[in-house]
Amino acid sequence: xxxxxxxxxxxxxxxxxxxxxxxxxxxxxxxxxxxxxxxxxxxxxxxxxxxxxxxxxxxxxxxxxxxxxxxxxxxxxxxxxxxxxxxxxxxxxxxxxxxxxxxxxxxxxxxxxxxxxxxxxxxxxxxxxxxxxxxxxxxxxxxxxxxxxxxxxxxxxxxxxxxxxxxxxxxxxxxxxxxxxxxxxxxxxxxxxxxxxxxxxxxxxxxxxxxxxxxxxxxxxxxxxxxxxxxxxxxxxxxxxxxxxxxxxxxxxxxxxxxxxxxxxxxxxxxxxxxxxxxxxxxxxxxxxxxxxxxxxxxxxxxxxxxxxxxxxx
Ligand code: TUI
Numbered sequence: 001x002x003x004x005x006x007x008x009x010x011x012x013x014x015x016x017x018x019x020x021x022x023x024x025x026x027x028x029x030x031x032x033x034x035x036x037x038x039x040x041x042x043x044x045x046x047x048x049x050x051x052x053x054x055x056x057x058x059x060x061x062x063x064x065x066x067x068x069x070x071x072x073x074x075x076x077x078x079x080x081x082x083x084x085x086x087x088x089x090x091x092x093x094x095x096x097x098x099x100x101x102x103x104x105x106x107x108x109x110x111x112x113x114x115x116x117x118x119x120x121x122x123x124x125x126x127x128x129x130x131x132x133x134x135x136x137x138x139x140x141x142x143x144x145x146x147x148x149x150x151x152x153x154x155x156x157x158x159x160x161x162x163x164x165x166x167x168x169x170x171x172x173x174x175x176x177x178x179x180x181x182x183x184x185x186x187x188x189x190x191x192x193x194x195x196x197x198x199x200x201x202x203x204x205x206x207x208x209x210x211x212x213x214x215x216x217x218x219x220x221x222x223x224x225x226x227x228x229x230x231x232x233x234x235x236x237x238x239x240x241x242x243x244x245x246x247x248x249x250x251x252x253x254x255x256x257x258x259x260x261x262x263x264x265x266x267x268x269x270x271x272x273x274x275x276x277x278x279x280x281x282x283x284x285x286x287x288x289x290x291x292x293x294x295x296x297x298x299x300x301x302x303x304x305x306x307x308x309x310x311x312x313x314x
Contacts, residue, residue: 024201119138194299200291207272
């Protein structure tokens, strides 16, 4: 049984946190992951506050285990969501795409555990000073909004730079990935892409099928000129982005127009050609739909086997 100090920090059985995937991570997936022994998350993303409140209340009915809310700090309503999690008694908050420093005091006063996603050592250090409980070091193998460094390079540098627990994210799709990031000094993993195809995940079936069909080289990064690079699976939309990106005179508004509403178009409507199919580089590892419990037990079973009996020890 793999148990780390992340398990006691969050009150969970397996040291795994589900990715806070915008338009995807709803109460059913969050409760599925939490019931399976990990930490499930509801993604607030750009959703209206009332919607997020309802999802939190639904999750409370679906599980008696701890779950969290992911707050995307680029969102216009991040401040309102930051207050909502206090009102609703949410136990854990994860944040992404920015610096949550100004909310830390309020969340701590409400006994909320705070875990911040970072893509650099500098932000990890700043976050430790502001009092967060743990760091998720997310490499650019991840789907969605990404930083510059790979998980392999980022995680050990963050581990050396801070003394709070570090969770690894980006490029972890099976037990081999779990074992690998423990070797880098992580005390847990955050996994997004593999949970896209969970039975409990409500993303459109076309999206799941696209992830299952993906091969190693099918993910690309678009949007670099906007300052918000995003990893997605190749399709008609990414080809249009790539054409725009070649033309240096392209106005940023054109990018925005092409990207507007693209994630719900894929995740909710199932338009996987003109929608944004955010998924990580390990999509090529994913072969089938499974329950959250099967995914988690398989990952940690494999990891334990590798760590007990590494192939290189004779
Ligand atoms: O946030 C994510 N992944 C996301 S958010 C998202 S929604 C979106 N849609 C379109 C455009 C942009 C976002 C889809 N995927 N992951 C966590 C993460 N945070 N990765 C990288 C970062 C990050 C990057 C820069 C965190 C902080 C940061 O700098 C902040 C600072 O103040 O230095």
